[in-house]
Amino acid sequence: MDAIPETKVKSGYVGILLLLTCAFFASGLFVMVAADTNTQKFIIHLGDYRFHPDAIEVVAGRPVELTLVNDDKITPHNFTLKDPGTGMDLSANISAGKSAMLRFIPQTAGSYVFYCNKKLPFMKSHRERGMEGKLTVQPAS
Numbered sequence: 230m231d232a233i234p235e236t237k238v239k240s241g242y243v244g245i246l247l248l249l250t251c252a253f254f255a256s257g258l259f260v261m262v263a264a265d266t267n268t269q270k271f272i273i274h275l276g277d278y279r280f281h282p283d284a285i286e287v288v289a290g291r292p293v294e295l296t297l298v299n300d301d302k303i304t305p306h307n308f309t310l311k312d313p314g315t316g317m318d319l320s321a322n323i324s325a326g327k328s329a330m331l332r333f334i335p336q337t338a339g340s341y342v343f344y345c346n347k348k349l350p351f352m353k354s355h356r357e358r359g360m361e362g363k364l365t366v367q368p369a370s
Contacts, residue, residue: 268292273362275308275323275345276300278355283362289338290369295331299323306355310343310364317341338368 269291274281276299287293299306303325310319315337321329344361348354 268294270294270296272296272298273308274298274300275306275360276304278345278358278360280308280343280345280360280362284365285362286365286367287335288369289335289366292332292334296328297321297323297331298328299325301325305347306345306360307347308343309346310341312341315339315341319343320346335364335366338366340365 269287271282271285271294273285273295275297285295295308297308305322305324307323308319308321308329308331310317312318315335317333317335319331319333321331323329341364342361343364345355
């Protein structure tokens, strides 16, 4: 029986190892991408005492990612959503020209008001000037 040259055996093992490594990372990447498609992502612009969009609809039990962008050049804003009955207690301060991200998983279907809680002394609050919106959480299907 002829012996198999050592270089062919090594290259065969290297090929198998490379194939298994690629399969491992490819499956991990697939899972990461698949998990990310479940996230409900929104970009909300804050400026001129408004949220845009000012109405968002999501599904209960699925992750939500809000990117909050303050378009104002001087005025800081805030995103606040508080509903103690559902455990939602969200808040983020966004300086002028900056952005922030909020991640959460809504559990209870319903409509919830979000607003900016900023206020200068002797002036109307941002919310009183109309800076509020609505998050609607639909039941999971």
